[in-house]
Amino acid sequence: MKPRWRQSLDWLCERVLSTRAAIGEDWPSHADPVTGAWSTTTDGDGCAGQWIEALRIVGERSGDRSLLAEARKRTYRIRTQLERDDMFRGPAFYYSAARLEASEKNSAMRGLALAASRAMRAMALRANGAMPVGSEVPMASAALASRNIVAIDNVHQSLLLDWWAFKETDDPTYRVGAERHLETAARDFIRPDGSTVEFVEYAPDNDAVLRRFTRLGSGHDSCWSRGQAWAIGGYLRAFEALGERRWLDIATRLLDYWWAHTGADRVPPYDFADTDPAAPPDTSASAILAESLARLAVRPNLSEEARIATDRLEPLLDGLAARLTPQSDSDRRPRGMLLDGCLDHPHRLADRHELVWGDCYLLFALHCLDRNGLPC
Numbered sequence: 001m002k003p004r005w006r007q008s009l010d011w012l013c014e015r016v017l018s019t020r021a022a023i024g025e026d027w028p029s030h031a032d033p034v035t036g037a038w039s040t041t042t043d044g045d046g047c048a049g050q051w052i053e054a055l056r057i058v059g060e061r062s063g064d065r066s067l068l069a070e071a072r073k074r075t076y077r078i079r080t081q082l083e084r085d086d087m088f089r090g091p092a093f094y095y096s097a098a099r100l101e102a103s104e105k106n107s108a109m110r111g112l113a114l115a116a117s118r119a120m121r122a123m124a125l126r127a128n129g130a131m132p133v134g135s136e137v138p139m140a141s142a143a144l145a146s147r148n149i150v151a152i153d154n155v156h157q158s159l160l161l162d163w164w165a166f167k168e169t170d171d172p173t174y175r176v177g178a179e180r181h182l183e184t185a186a187r188d189f190i191r192p193d194g195s196t197v198e199f200v201e202y203a204p205d206n207d208a209v210l211r212r213f214t215r216l217g218s219g220h221d222s223c224w225s226r227g228q229a230w231a232i233g234g235y236l237r238a239f240e241a242l243g244e245r246r247w248l249d250i251a252t253r254l255l256d257y258w259w260a261h262t263g264a265d266r267v268p269p270y271d272f273a274d275t276d277p278a279a280p281p282d283t284s285a286s287a288i289l290a291e292s293l294a295r296l297a298v299r300p301n302l303s304e305e306a307r308i309a310t311d312r313l314e315p316l317l318d319g320l321a322a323r324l325t326p327q328s329d330s331d332r333r334p335r336g337m338l339l340d341g342c343l344d345h346p347h348r349l350a351d352r353h354e355l356v357w358g359d360c361y362l363l364f365a366l367h368c369l370d371r372n373g374l375p376c
Contacts (some may be wrong), residue, residue: 001369008321008336009366015336015359016058020070027051030343031354036325036334039350045138045233046088048078048361049095056099057367072100072109079112082119085134085351087151087158090120094160102164102375110168117165120158122175125150128207129180130188130200131158142347144215149201152227153258155185157235163241175242180237186250189231190211194257195272196231197224216344222273222348226285226342236309240296245305252309259287259312265319266312270342270351280351282342283323284358290316294365298372320362338362 001009011063016067019028019038026040027048044051044278059067081089098288101109123131131154132147159178166174189197189210198214217224235251259271270282290313297310298301308376325337339356368374 001366002180004321005317005366005369008324009363010368011324011336012359012363012366013336015334016054016363018334018336019356020067024210025155028356030350031337031339033337033339033353034333036337036354037119038356043081043138044092046080046091047147047357047360048074049092049261050357051093053095053099054363056103056359057363059105061367064255071096072106075100075109075112082112082116085136085147085268087123087131087133087137087154089116090131090154090158090160092116092350094164098161098164099375113151113161114168115173116159120161121165123147123158124177125202125207127202127205128184129177129190130154130184130207131181137203144199146201147359148204148210149199150185152185152196152198153230155182155189155192156230156237156292157234158192159234159237163237164243167376177236178241182235182247185231185234187306190250190254191223192252194253195232196228196254198224198227216270216346218246218271218274218279220345222271223257224271225268225282226270226288228254228268229285232258233288236292236296238352239306240299248309251307255289255309255312262324264315265322266316267319267323267340270345274345280342280345281340282325283320283338284341284355284361286337287358290320291364291368293354294368295374298368317365337371 019170023038023040025045028038029041031038045141052074052317055067056071078092080093093113097109100106101113124306130150133144133149133151135145135147137145162174188200198217200212201210203210213220232251232254235247238247264267267281267283267286269279291311293310297313323339325331325333325335337354338358341353341358345351
């Protein structure tokens with residue numbers, strides 16, 4: 001591992017510890033870029049699993065078993081989310097229960113992850129297999145809480161437990177379900193130029209598209225960069241799980257679009273269509289992409305086509321490392337803050353901040369490279 005990446009990994013681990021000391025029993029969301037002070041939630045608000053996995057990784061790396069104990073404790077704390085009709089159950093229980101089961105062979109965690117896998121799989125739309133956002137999704141806009149609206153995020157987030165459960169149980173339901181969603185998303189979310197749509201609303205009784213729209217992008221015909229990262233990661237994960245070239249081909253086409261619309265550091269604007277020089281970047285999008293490429297990069301016997309994708313990891317990580325604190329010898333902010341994350345620019349919410357998932361996905365990527373893989 002490059003020295004700058006190893007230093008970045010150390011700083012990110014340090015940031016997990018300073019965050020843990022600052023937030024108590026709450027969950028981190030986004031931090032002020034000047035002070036490093038966190039805004040928190042009481043239930044994780046879509047990022048509970050990622051924070052739990054960050055605690056587990058730092059506990060594993062440091063040998064601090066109190067961090068591992070806290071990861072388990074927090075996993076039990078979110079058990080009530082199993083009952084919530086919400087797409088975020090996927091990452092919540094994949095990054096917590098499934099990862100803890102894989103790393104510790106914990107039977108209780110296995111049972112919790114399987115229960116979450118079944119609950120997620122039951123959400124699929126009958127007409128086309130797509131995974132909706134859900135009627136109880138904790139988003140700021142109540143209009144998005146629906147069984148008929150599907151997000152581009154779900155190519156990645158809602159299928160994580162499918163890939164884990166398919167490997168764990170060999171039940172084809174999970175594979176077939178994931179494939180149906182991927183095929184529908186390829187048909188309805190990916191444009192001819194390789195850009196993606198953020199949301200699609202379907203008719204209640206069939207798979208007719210009622211509208212395509214955005215909430216976090218600059219316009220309904222634009223391409224929200226974090227959504228593009230989720231899409232690339234989701235199709236790369238399908239290729240990783242199944243080895244089928246069709247999924248790699250889709251991921252590569254989406255990645256080509258990313259590469260053509262970013263600068264040397266590969267950190268995109270929050271939306272690729274917003275050409276305003278003052279538009280905020282989104283490092284969390286790059287971090288999501290970095291984790292997906294890192295998972296693929298450590299696999300043995302990669303094909304030439306797969307190596308074309310993983311060769312893009314190095315400039316991506318270099319660009320992210322350059323956005324970590326400290327930015328200078330006089331920088332007194334907490335070390336390991338990933339700056340320039342954009343939560344929600346259209347609504348001016350934390351659009352130039354440190355975002356907890358940005359920190360986490362960069363941590364996952366570097367830890368994966370350092371340990372030559374992740375638990376699952």
